[in-house]
Amino acid sequence: MDFTTAKDLVTGGILDSFDIVSLISEINEEFDVTIGAAELTPENFASAETIYALIKAKLDDED
Amino acid sequence: MQNNVLDYLNESLNRVPTKIAYADDEVQLTFSDVKNIMDSVGTGLINKGCKREPVIVFMKKSPNTIATFFGVINAGCYYVPIDSEMPATRINLILDNCKPRVIICDDSTVEIAKGFDYKADIVLFSDIVNTKPDYEALSLVRKKAIDTDPIYIVFTSGSTGVPKGVCACHRSVIDYIEQLSETLGFNEDTIFGNQTPLYFDACLKELYPTLKFGATTYLIPHSYFMFPVKLVEYINEHNINTVCWVVSALTMISAFATFDTVKPTTLRTIAFGSEVFPIKQFRLWREACPEAKFFNLYGPTEGTGMCCYYPVTREFADDEVIPVGFPFKNTEILLLKDDNTLAEDGEQGEICIRGTSVTLGYYNNPEKTSEAYVQNPLNTAYPEIIYRTGDMGHINEYGELIFHSRKDFQIKHMGHRIELGEIEANVNLVPEIKLSGCIYAKEQGKIVLYYVGDITEGDLIKALKTKLPRYMLPNKVNRLEEMPFTANGKIDRVTLSKMYNK
Numbered sequence: 400m401d402f403t404t405a406k407d408l409v410t411g412g413i414l415d416s417f418d419i420v421s422l423i424s425e426i427n428e429e430f431d432v433t434i435g436a437a438e439l440t441p442e443n444f445a446s447a448e449t450i451y452a453l454i455k456a457k458l459d460d461e462d
Numbered sequence: 463m464q465n466n467v468l469d470y471l472n473e474s475l476n477r478v479p480t481k482i483a484y485a486d487d488e489v490q491l492t493f494s495d496v497k498n499i500m501d502s503v504g505t506g507l508i509n510k511g512c513k514r515e516p517v518i519v520f521m522k523k524s525p526n527t528i529a530t531f532f533g534v535i536n537a538g539c540y541y542v543p544i545d546s547e548m549p550a551t552r553i554n555l556i557l558d559n560c561k562p563r564v565i566i567c568d569d570s571t572v573e574i575a576k577g578f579d580y581k582a583d584i585v586l587f588s589d590i591v592n593t594k595p596d597y598e599a600l601s602l603v604r605k606k607a608i609d610t611d612p613i614y615i616v617f618t619s620g621s622t623g624v625p626k627g628v629c630a631c632h633r634s635v636i637d638y639i640e641q642l643s644e645t646l647g648f649n650e651d652t653i654f655g656n657q658t659p660l661y662f663d664a665c666l667k668e669l670y671p672t673l674k675f676g677a678t679t680y681l682i683p684h685s686y687f688m689f690p691v692k693l694v695e696y697i698n699e700h701n702i703n704t705v706c707w708v709v710s711a712l713t714m715i716s717a718f719a720t721f722d723t724v725k726p727t728t729l730r731t732i733a734f735g736s737e738v739f740p741i742k743q744f745r746l747w748r749e750a751c752p753e754a755k756f757f758n759l760y761g762p763t764e765g766t767g768m769c770c771y772y773p774v775t776r777e778f779a780d781d782e783v784i785p786v787g788f789p790f791k792n793t794e795i796l797l798l799k800d801d802n803t804l805a806e807d808g809e810q811g812e813i814c815i816r817g818t819s820v821t822l823g824y825y826n827n828p829e830k831t832s833e834a835y836v837q838n839p840l841n842t843a844y845p846e847i848i849y850r851t852g853d854m855g856h857i858n859e860y861g862e863l864i865f866h867s868r869k870d871f872q873i874k875h876m877g878h879r880i881e882l883g884e885i886e887a888n889v890n891l892v893p894e895i896k897l898s899g900c901i902y903a904k905e906q907g908k909i910v911l912y913y914v915g916d917i918t919e920g921d922l923i924k925a926l927k928t929k930l931p932r933y934m935l936p937n938k939v940n941r942l943e944e945m946p947f948t949a950n951g952k953i954d955r956v957t958l959s960k961m962y963n964k
Contacts, residue, residue, distance in 0.1 A: 412685075415932065416687040416688045416711075419688040420710075420714060421908075424906075435718060435719050436690045436715075436718040436720035436722070436723055439688070439689050439690060439718055440691070440692075441685070
């Protein structure tokens with residue numbers, strides 16, 4: 400299992416609801432961005448790449 | 463008098479045989495489907511010679527699994543649900559405790575079951591469901607039914623590292639379903655959206671009232687609980703009007719401001735429990751669902767599901783706690799002080815349960831049973847067992863029960879009941895570990911583990927994944943050079959908590 404390349408974090412059952420909730424609070428602490436319900440989609444959390452893209456988009460928004 | 467939970471099905475079967483009883487995204491079962499599966503599985507087990515014994519149901523969450531539970535009861539046996547999410551070590555402990563002869567699997571679990579150290583007769587659901595029902599044999603079993611015979615064993619966290627199997631009978635489940643249904647107002651139009659797993663007693667709230675009223679239960683796929691907008695849309699699409707969820711499933715929706723995008727329009731009864739509902743989040747829910755009634759439920763597995771309820775009607779300040787409320791009819795709460803006398807109003811005492819709702823005890827575990835299921839100290843005249851919850855509480859000025867804290871190191875995390883001692887016991891089984899201490903950071907909702915030993919944090923977590931269920935894995939792991947101790951030589955959890963909060 401390689402988290403950097405896996406594309407099925409959600410559909411593969413690798414992330415579960417506990418993980419998502421703690422992941423979001425970690426992201427919030429680390430990058431100071433707030434992820435809202437609308438962004439909380441299976442697509443945004445499918446892989447490390449999509450999560451990165453989401454955080455980046457949020458950071459860019461705030462600039 | 464009804465003495466078997468399966469009698470609930472009779473009326474619904476006559477009235478609405480073709481109505482959907484249980485459904486998920488893959489399988490839909492009508493009441494007559496449930497009856498057919500239950501009779502085939504029941505006959506299959508009788509044919510194997512099963513009689514008043516535990517039968518393991520190792521299937522993924524599905525309407526078929528529920529019908530299989532009823533099949534086990536139909537054979538006069540009791541079901542023991544296990545799940546592929548449980549790590550192998552834990553499953554082996556459960557099998558050692560129950561010593562089952564039969565394990566019912568589905569295609570998703572059969573290979574795992576073949577790898578268990580414990581050897582039993584592994585039966586596929588897809589095979590046993592094709593058994594030709596032997597109605598004569600089934601009715602003979604039903605005729606001999608006793609309402610104090612067990613119907614299930616569910617396993618809960620044990621502080622020594624060995625899970626405890628809480629064993630409940632027909633009578634306590636019937637009592638619970640009657641009181642709960644009356645209090646929450648379930649009826650034939652009730653459409654449940656189930657959130658809780660089938661391997662705990664929490665799902666009793668949906669499973670049996672559905673049979674009793676000819677209602678419908680949707681098993682909401684687990685993945686929806688990660689994506690609140692999709693979850694609320696699912697509720698609306700399926701016209702779900704009743705949910706009995708753990709608090710964290712509800713706050714997950716409100717905390718992400720889901721209601722700005724979509725509101726649940728069909729919900730009329732919202733029951734929650736297992737944890738304290740933060741008032742701020744609760745208000746968001748009440749604003750989003752002004753027509754719904756809200757109930758706080760409280761109760762340990764040992765008291766069969768829930769034993770207290772509180773309809774949330776008055777306003778609460780941000781720092782107030784929603785009361786646990788009042789015991790269900792036919793249940794009494796005794797608040798016992800250290801000297802086993804009753805606490806006066808306002809005084810703290812241990813919450814003890816008296817009544818039919820008290821379960822039979824921990825399966826094959828007389829020691830642990832005798833610690834918590836005890837003779838009522840207020841009654842010396844005849845045998846009467848009460849259950850000591852280990853929860854401390856008091857009665858407030860409105861006569862409502864308020865939960866305070868635990869006497870021991872049991873915690874509630876994401877709706878799960880966990881003994882910190884069980885986590886530590888499993889950490890200490892890792893060969894490199896010298897010492898470990900676990901705390902719960904309540905505000906952050908995190909299980910924090912401190913340890914001394916020659917292993918990296920990452921490797922320790924990897925090792926723990928084979929021993930502990932996912933929800934029990936520490937959220938933060940910190941390696942220490944030295945463990946702080948109290949004057950008595952115990953691991954100093956107060957210092958550990960301070961270290962974490964720094």
